[in-house]
Structure formats: C-alpha cells, structure tokens
Amino acid sequence: VEEDRRYFDYVYDADKLRTLSGKKYHKKKNHLNSFQKNYEGRYEYREIDCDSKDDIIKFLDKWKEDRSIEDEYNRVEYESLGIKYVLENCHMLKMRICAVYIDDAMEAFSIGSYNSTDKTAYIHVEKANPEIRGLYAYINKEFITKGFPDALYVNREDDMGLEGLRQAKMSYNPVKLVKKYNIFQK
Secondary structure (H helix, E strand, O other): OEEOHHHOEEEEEHHHHHHOOOHHHHHHHHHHHHHHHHOOOOEEEEEEOHHHHHHHHHHHHHHHHHHOOOOOOOHHHHHHHHHHHHHHOHHHOOOEEEEEEEOOEEEEEEEEEEEOOOOEEEEEEEEEOOOOOOHHHHHHHHHHHHHOOOOOEEEOOOOOOOHHHHHHHHOOOOOEEEOOEEOOOO
C-alpha cells in the first residue's frame, strides 16, 4: 500500500471560500474584484441544468483546445470524455451545475454535488476561460455561496499530479488533504 499524492483530495472551510476574507485570501479577493470591475454589467451567474449540456460541451471543447496542456498520461482528454459522459447521463445524477456568461456567452462552468450527512460540497468540475482575470475566483465563490449555502466544507478533489493545478488548489488554503492510496499485489 502506497500513498499517491497526485490523488489526495483538497478540503476547504466553506465560509472561507464564500468570503475570501483575511490575509491568506488577499490575492484571490484582488482577482475577484478585478473581474467584477472589468466586466460590470456584462456577466451573469446562472444555475443551469442538463438541458444546457450543448453549451457546456461547446465551451469545454474550446477550453481544451485553447489550453493545449501537455500531459503524458492524456488525463485532460480523459477528463473531458468523463465530463461529457456525466452530462449525457446527468438526469440520473444528483448534482448542481452553474455557469458564468459574459456578453451572453458561457465563459465558465462548474459541476458539484452535496452530501448532507457531512455537510460537504463536492466540486467535481470547474472550468473557466483562463484569459479572464478573476473568473475562476468568481465562479468558485459564487457556486459555494449560492449552490451550497449549508456546506461547512468543500472538497475540490485531486490535482491529478499536475503542478499548476496543485499550486492553484494550495492557494485556497485547504484545511486538510484526504490521502489516497494505491494497492499493489506482490
């Protein structure tokens, strides 16, 4: 049995993500304020459903194409296929979906679910146009605030071993990491 750091889940205090208050979140708050100022009157947060899957897939394909992430394991491609599979079957799943539209075009979306037993929101997917400063901070904050108002914790899942994603997840100051393991037969 071996720990696999690539797949540790990141767990956060939900109130900290809702408010972004304090010194640790100063940069995030600046990015958020920049987004709100630069796009004032042009953006809209929307809770959407499975009927918006074509918009999501269109945005996801463009996001993937624009990112051109080099990944020897092809994880981004597999993630994209997984998201599309979820969207094709989302009427059977208990999840919430939100999106941010700027000038009536989808520029970000997120998919999550809620476990009322442990009062934890699970953010399974979050994608945003990386060219729009503060958009990730905005959708992150709004989805927790509006989509999961009763959550005490937010599990934003793993970083797949991608260094940039690890840095982004660590920058939100997790309260704990949930360890994951690989089991090998000898």
